[in-house]
Amino acid sequence: MRTRDPETKRQQLLEAALGEFAEHGVAGARVDRLAKRAGISAGLVYSFYENKDGLFEAVFDLIVEQTVTTIPLDADDLGAYAGRLYDGGLAHPEVLRFVAWYQLERGQTAARRASTTAAMADKIAAITAAQHRGTVTDRLPAGEILALVLTLANMWQLREPDFLDLVTPDRRRATIVTAVHRLTTP
Structure with missing residues (x-):
C-alpha cells in the first residue's frame, strides 16, 4: 500500500518548476x-x-533560501564568497536562468520580495561590520560593495558560448576572486 507524502510531492514539484521556468519563464511555462x-x-x-x-x-x-544556506557570506573574505557564488552558478546554471527570467518578468518587484530583502539586509549588515573591523574598504557603502560582488560573481553566467570559450572556467573564477579582492581590500 502506497503512503502519501505531500512534502516529497511538493519538493518534486518545486524541482520540476525550476526546470520548467528556467527554460520558459512563467509566461511560457505550462x-x-x-x-x-x-x-x-x-x-x-x-x-x-x-x-x-x-x-x-x-x-x-x-x-534565495538555499543560496543563503549553502553559500554563506564571509564578509571578511568577499573574494572567496564571490568564488563560491560563481561555483554555485556553474554547478546549477538553471538557477541563474530562472533568476534571469524572474527579473525580466517581475522587474523592480523582484528586489522587493521579503526573502530577498531580508537576505540583502543581512549581507549589508555583515559587510558594514567588516568595514568597521577594517577588513573591507569603506571607500564605498556596503550596499554598493554587495552589488558589485554579486555582479562580478555572476558576470560569466548566461553568456554566449563564443564569449565563454575565450577564458577557461578556472581562469574565470580566478578573475572574479582577484577582482573582488582588489575592489574590497582596504
Whole structure:
C-alpha cells in the first residue's frame, strides 16, 4: 500500500518548476508539462499553489533560501564568497536562468520580495561590520560593495558560448576572486 507524502510531492514539484521556468519563464511555462516533469497530476499542482504565479514566487523564495544556506557570506573574505557564488552558478546554471527570467518578468518587484530583502539586509549588515573591523574598504557603502560582488560573481553566467570559450572556467573564477579582492581590500 502506497503512503502519501505531500512534502516529497511538493519538493518534486518545486524541482520540476525550476526546470520548467528556467527554460520558459512563467509566461511560457505550462502546468501540465511541469506536472509531468514532477511525476504528479496537474490538479495536484493547484493543491499546493493557487496558480502558476504562486509557484513561480515559491521557486524564487526557495532559491534565495538555499543560496543563503549553502553559500554563506564571509564578509571578511568577499573574494572567496564571490568564488563560491560563481561555483554555485556553474554547478546549477538553471538557477541563474530562472533568476534571469524572474527579473525580466517581475522587474523592480523582484528586489522587493521579503526573502530577498531580508537576505540583502543581512549581507549589508555583515559587510558594514567588516568595514568597521577594517577588513573591507569603506571607500564605498556596503550596499554598493554587495552589488558589485554579486555582479562580478555572476558576470560569466548566461553568456554566449563564443564569449565563454575565450577564458577557461578556472581562469574565470580566478578573475572574479582577484577582482573582488582588489575592489574590497582596504
